[in-house]
Amino acid sequence: MAQHSHEAAHVAGASHDAHHHQNWFQKYCWSTDHKMIGMQYMFTGMAMALLGAFMAYVFRMQLAFPGHAVPGFGLVSPGQYNMLITNHGSIMIFWVAMPVLIAGFGNFLIPLMIGADDMVFPRLNRLSYQLFLLSALVLIASLFVQNGGFGGAWTAYPPLSADKHYNLTPWGSSLWLIAVVLEFVAFLLGGINFIVTSMNSRAPGMKAFDVPIVVWTIVIASILFLASVGPLVAGAIMLLFDQLLGTSFFNPTRGGDPVLWQHLFWFFGHPEVYVVMLPAMGIVAEVMTVFARKKLFAYKTVIYTIIATGVLSFFVWAHHQFVAGIDPRMANVFTVTTLLISIPVAEMCFVYIATLYGGSIRLTTPMLWALAFIAEFLIGGVTGIYLGSSGLDVFFHDTYFVVAHFHYTFFPIAIIAVMSGVTFWFPKMFGRQLNEFWGKVHFWGTIIPFNGIFIPLFILGAAGEHRRIFDYSNFEHMSKPWMIDMRIAATVSLVVMLAFQIPFLINFVWSMFKGPKVGKNPWNANTLEWTADSPPPHGNWAVMPEVHRGPYEYSVPGRERDFWPQDEKV
Amino acid sequence: MLDHLIASAASFSGDVDGLFVLITVLVGVWFIAAEAMFFWLIFRFRAKDGEKAQYVTGKEKHLKKWINIPHALVLVCDVVIIVAAIRVWVTIKQTLPPADRTVRVVAQQWAWTFADPGPDQKLDTPDDIRTTDELHVEVGKTYHFLLESKDVVHSFFVPAFRLKQDADPGRIYTGWFKPTKTGSYDILCAEICGIGHGVMGALLVVDTPEAFQAWEQAHAAETPAEAASATESTPAPAAGQ
Ligand code: HEM
Ligand SMILES: [Cu+2]
Ligand SMILES: [Cu+2]
Numbered sequence: 001m002a003q004h005s006h007e008a009a010h011v012a013g014a015s016h017d018a019h020h021h022q023n024w025f026q027k028y029c030w031s032t033d034h035k036m037i038g039m040q041y042m043f044t045g046m047a048m049a050l051l052g053a054f055m056a057y058v059f060r061m062q063l064a065f066p067g068h069a070v071p072g073f074g075l076v077s078p079g080q081y082n083m084l085i086t087n088h089g090s091i092m093i094f095w096v097a098m099p100v101l102i103a104g105f106g107n108f109l110i111p112l113m114i115g116a117d118d119m120v121f122p123r124l125n126r127l128s129y130q131l132f133l134l135s136a137l138v139l140i141a142s143l144f145v146q147n148g149g150f151g152g153a154w155t156a157y158p159p160l161s162a163d164k165h166y167n168l169t170p171w172g173s174s175l176w177l178i179a180v181v182l183e184f185v186a187f188l189l190g191g192i193n194f195i196v197t198s199m200n201s202r203a204p205g206m207k208a209f210d211v212p213i214v215v216w217t218i219v220i221a222s223i224l225f226l227a228s229v230g231p232l233v234a235g236a237i238m239l240l241f242d243q244l245l246g247t248s249f250f251n252p253t254r255g256g257d258p259v260l261w262q263h264l265f266w267f268f269g270h271p272e273v274y275v276v277m278l279p280a281m282g283i284v285a286e287v288m289t290v291f292a293r294k295k296l297f298a299y300k301t302v303i304y305t306i307i308a309t310g311v312l313s314f315f316v317w318a319h320h321q322f323v324a325g326i327d328p329r330m331a332n333v334f335t336v337t338t339l340l341i342s343i344p345v346a347e348m349c350f351v352y353i354a355t356l357y358g359g360s361i362r363l364t365t366p367m368l369w370a371l372a373f374i375a376e377f378l379i380g381g382v383t384g385i386y387l388g389s390s391g392l393d394v395f396f397h398d399t400y401f402v403v404a405h406f407h408y409t410f411f412p413i414a415i416i417a418v419m420s421g422v423t424f425w426f427p428k429m430f431g432r433q434l435n436e437f438w439g440k441v442h443f444w445g446t447i448i449p450f451n452g453i454f455i456p457l458f459i460l461g462a463a464g465e466h467r468r469i470f471d472y473s474n475f476e477h478m479s480k481p482w483m484i485d486m487r488i489a490a491t492v493s494l495v496v497m498l499a500f501q502i503p504f505l506i507n508f509v510w511s512m513f514k515g516p517k518v519g520k521n522p523w524n525a526n527t528l529e530w531t532a533d534s535p536p537p538h539g540n541w542a543v544m545p546e547v548h549r550g551p552y553e554y555s556v557p558g559r560e561r562d563f564w565p566q567d568e569k570v
Numbered sequence: 571m572l573d574h575l576i577a578s579a580a581s582f583s584g585d586v587d588g589l590f591v592l593i594t595v596l597v598g599v600w601f602i603a604a605e606a607m608f609f610w611l612i613f614r615f616r617a618k619d620g621e622k623a624q625y626v627t628g629k630e631k632h633l634k635k636w637i638n639i640p641h642a643l644v645l646v647c648d649v650v651i652i653v654a655a656i657r658v659w660v661t662i663k664q665t666l667p668p669a670d671r672t673v674r675v676v677a678q679q680w681a682w683t684f685a686d687p688g689p690d691q692k693l694d695t696p697d698d699i700r701t702t703d704e705l706h707v708e709v710g711k712t713y714h715f716l717l718e719s720k721d722v723v724h725s726f727f728v729p730a731f732r733l734k735q736d737a738d739p740g741r742i743y744t745g746w747f748k749p750t751k752t753g754s755y756d757i758l759c760a761e762i763c764g765i766g767h768g769v770m771g772a773l774l775v776v777d778t779p780e781a782f783q784a785w786e787q788a789h790a791a792e793t794p795a796e797a798a799s800a801t802e803s804t805p806a807p808a809a810g811q
Contacts, residue, residue: 252740298628356611358624391658463575464729555623
């Protein structure tokens with residue numbers, strides 16, 4: 001397994017020659033190079049993040065100032081409100097977190113970190129991105145058809161989602177569903193590539209436990225995705241049939257069962273949380289070891305923990321359905337499994353904290369993001385305990401407490417860890433350095449208002465504020481002055497946070513072209529990607545690397561330098 | 571604690587609030603300990619000139635215990651929370667104390683309709699009192715509710731009672747509550763159900779026995795036909811698409 005396939009390398013090399021004289025179109029639209037595809041995924045994901053954030057801005061403005069026109073959007077109608085939250089959620093999970101974390105970093109990093117010249121199936125890879133792009137276009141189109149986009153929440157519970165008489169968006173709901181299915185097919189293709197590549201194309205000498213954590217996490221996440229997505233794709237196609245062909249898989253008046261969809265959805269939906277969480281954990285581990293100059297504390301334990309988390313994640317889905325009318329005895333089983341999953345997740349957090357012990361910590365921008373990930377993710381983790389406890393979920397389910405909880409997990413995953421990774425690997429991607437000062441401005445300008453958005457939402461949720469409501473002035477117990485103030489505080493924080501993304505965008509684009517040039521290994525890191533040129537050419541290395549040790553040999557006693565690259569002979 | 575944020579008005583709402591406090595204490599201690607440790611380490615091990623990091627692999631026994639002991643303790647806390655959570659759950663959802671009265675709750679896009687059994691105490695008889703957007707109950711009595719939906723998934727949510735139950739079309743769910751404080755409380759729909767979801771509210775009025783009787787007598791006089799037509803005129807959502 002650890003053998004590098006010279007034949008494959010040869011064939012891949014030949015196809016790279018054929019691409020030598022590329023025009024713009026071949027290079028940027030039709031590339032099979034894993035790095036280009038990875039960056040395409042990342043850029044597409046970041047563009048979609050701006051769209052998703054704009055939606056959040058619009059509906060938060062509506063919540064803080066109901067009845068007033070939102071600058072840049074106008075008056076928000078109840079139908080539009082539902083459309084905005086639905087597509088915000090769908091976009092952030094399916095078109096931001098997944099493409100950036102798994103497909104983006106997976107494509108960019110896996111071959112570079114295991115010492116391969118490309119993915120095993122480069123054309124499949126290209127097809128995967130193109131399908132993904134198509135799915136994004138279909139989703140955007142769904143917002144502009146007659147009656148607007150789908151508004152039945154990202155969970156799309158039927159019969160609301162299945163029947164245009166109920167949801168009033170005959171086009172929007174079908175296009176939304178088609179976009180989701182296309183997107184899943186795209187990730188299936190990508191995931192197969194990741195698994196096969198990291199099993200077959202590792203550099204000579206690289207044993208399973210010499211593989212950097214982030215590659216492990218992406219591969220395990222891909223396996224989770226493959227194992228969980230089947231039921232959902234089947235369910236989505238059944239739902240599409242219900243919408244368009246008049247079948248009634250989920251329609252109770254003709255023998256269907258709406259709760260079946262909920263099981264199919266959450267059987268996928270919960271592992272999905274770990275699908276995006278694991279790569280984020282991996283990125284953070286890479287960054288922390290480099291800037292603490294430390295070996296990852298108990299590397300093997302982390303890997304076993306990740307596997308345990310992955311397996312357990314298939315046994316917790318019904319905690320989303322405690323009050324959905326499932327057999328109440330079943331809730332007890334799922335309370336137990338849900339609280340048990342806190343053990344491996346706590347383990348990971350402890351291990352990361354322990355990694356700092358005895359370190360020589362440098363607070364660079366990537367490191368600040370990595371540390372913030374731990375600090376904030378802990379809040380998401382502990383608040384999950386409240387919701388996994390069936391007796392309390394009876395009250396908290398579908399309140400803003402839930403909204404705050406999952407944003408304290410998703411925001412660290414999809415924004416904080418991603419920023420850590422982007423600022424860390426930026427020099428490898430573009431051969432230039434980001435500006436540290438503006439990086440730190442961006443960091444603090446994001447982290448502080450982020451807490452300002454979601455801490456109020458915990459309190460509002462605990463006061464019974466339920467979610468997906470466009471105007472709380474319709475309810476007396478939710479119109480107390482302190483609640484109105486908290487809604488405004490959350491919204492103002494959001495606007496501040498969005499404003500602080502501007503320095504990042506400028507810094508990013510400016511540094512891409514004008515930043516100071518860097519050599520191969522600007523951070524003095526160990527893993528293989530830092531032995532390739534910055535940016536690496538097609539094929540990554542002129543002479544393929546060999547591996548002699550694990551990825552985290554920092555500060556080894558008796559050596560003069562505090563790092564020891566994986567490919568260095570002695 | 572929750573009581574400060576929102577009134578608590580049913581027999582089991584105190585149990586839910588107690589569970590909230592228990593979890594807050596247990597996870598709060600861990601959270602503060604972990605964050606304190608974390609910031610202390612960052613502060614203590616900042617890079618200094620000429621000082622190298624230590625080579626720690628995580629296999630050292632004396633260091634590993636710093637992970638293993640907390641771990642065992644987390645497990646203990648988990649078990650405590652599991653037991654407490656299941657006990658509250660069993661009270662609310664798994665046991666059905668004998669009912670003093672049974673009401674029907676019907677959800678539909680986008681209104682709640684209720685049926686009180688009326689003087690004969692039996693549902694589905696001509697003297698049923700059918701109301702829209704307002705459910706009257708008597709304080710201190712144990713109620714069963716029969717919950718159904720006419721179209722999509724809705725969710726019967728009474729925050730002051732700490733009670734929530736989805737309503738699925740094609741099924742009837744039975745649940746219970748026992749109001750302990752008079753007053754009127756919001757009923758909400760907690761599951762997105764279309765463009766009117768945001769206005770799908772109703773009032774739950776907890777009356778003293780005297781007030782309840784007065785209400786019952788006033789409404790029992792109405793002909794069922796009148797009440798039925800009230801059901802038809804579901805309020806439209808405040809603004810159109
Ligand atoms: C830019 C900062 C963000 C803000 C201010 C924000 C705000 C919100 C709010 C207030 C809701 C609840 C709407 C409701 O239930 O009425 C919501 C829903 C949601 N958000 Fe975010 N969010 C942000 C970023 C993210 C990110 C980064 C993710 C995930 C990667 C995410 C995923 C979701 C999901 C899945 C939902 C549920 C949508 C649904 O109910 O169908 N959000 N967001
Ligand atoms: Cu409803
Ligand atoms: Cu609703």
